[in-house]
Amino acid sequence: MNTGSFERTATHVMLALFAVLALAPLVVVVLAAMHPSGTLLSGAGLPDSFSLATFRTAWDEGGFSRLMTSSAIVAVTVVALTTVLSIPAGYAFGTMRFPFADLLFYVILTGIVVPFESLIVPLYYSFRDVGLTDSYWGLILPQTGLSISFGVFWMRAFFRSLPPELSDAARVDGATSWRILWRVLVPIGRPAIVTMVLLVFMWTWNEFLLALVMISDQTHRTAPLGLSAFQSRYGVDVPGVSAAAVFVAAPVVILYVLTQRQFLRGMLAGSIKG
């Protein structure tokens, strides 16, 4: 059966329509941010003159230098810890036999679906008792814990996909498991590791509830928390709030646009588990 050009056109139109629907809210926000700060906007009009002044004002008023720095510190540390901890664990789960391996792996998998909403109450009160609230560690440690679930799951799948001959050859040369892992397998696994790094960075950067609960002082606030605070304080300043939203979104969006292949692959393969 031949599919007519009418159908093809109709499909293109539909796809274009949905692409526009997906993009429109973002375009509207960027447009709003280009109006002078404090303008009472109505509708999604174009600004009279193209100006980036509002970005500067919002950056200073919202203290985004500090917010972005805090977020970067937290996200980079979580990514580094998750990578260093997940690679050996994934290697062990993927290539070695040890007692209770399956059971342990299933326990770790629960971390992929368990939400912070369920952990936040005990986490907060334990961290308060040991003085970890209002500190970067209060954000880093729980997020590393949850990211390890995905990391171990992801790296295990990678190590399983490798032909065993790879490590066997190195083993004949007298290399230890540890050496094989870091010298032989990790270099091969760069693409898988990059994907993991990207996803963990995104999840950490975007996390809100944990920061909302753990952080009450100004110095340790993360960017999403700062945005929420900025919005409740300057809510009527739509251009300003929109500019602030652009800051918070920018790092992940830039990473996504640059590396969409890895991003999509990770989100797809990472979610098809079981």
Add this chain to the structure above:
Amino acid sequence: MLPALVVFGVFVVAPMIDGAWISLFAWDGVTVGHWVGLSNYREALVDPLVREAFGHSLVLVGFYAVLPITIGLFLTALMTHARVRGGAAVRTIIFLPQVLAAVVVGVAWKWLYDPSGPINSLLGAVGLSSLEHTWLGDFSTALPAVGVIGTWVTTGLCLVLFVAGVQRIPLSRYEAARVDGAGPVREFFAVTLPGLRNELAVAMSLSVITALRAFDIIFVTTKGGPGNATTVPSLLIYQRAFITGEVGSAAAIGAMMGAIILLLSVVITRVVEERR
């Protein structure tokens, strides 16, 4: 691998157990709590507000899961039938909302829904000013309005999943269906849908979990209001644990939520595996 297990154990498993323990106490977070056994759970089950919150979650599942999956399937079917290659650009764009921080999404949509925001002005511009609304402030529209945000976020995920899944279905099956004279509808039900079983399960678990959590977007847009019109369990956990000092009750709701999510993911995976 030991360090990974330790970190995971201390910061994920221990809080789960600790949470279950806290949920057995009446505790305000400050003074010494006292043992109440399962009564936090009993109270939560009959608490009209908790019930309402879970009810809202159910509505959100419709918007976050059912609607995006339907749209995703529909678009996938169109693309498959018309043999339109999934235009990488379209895929990138439709997926974009998925990588944004939920707080950013909330801020964006709060402005879209604003009484003088773009949606109302668009309605006015096309002569439908009678439909203009205070979308997030009106009891009847607040929950669906929040739901639509979820649809906007998860549709891209579903579409990308399904398009990738269709590419794994052998072309010969489509050819066979066409030889049998199957039209677009039969082709979809006979070939595409069964071929996407895995992807459907994934889309369903991910989007249902997102719907049940839904904290960030609601916190930024409505804070559960107007009244309790958009209150969801995660918001109740936050309010009770950190504002009204009903920590035990919050922990109980948290445990219930965690259990529901775990159970759902297990059930969805099982159903798929059984039919494989």
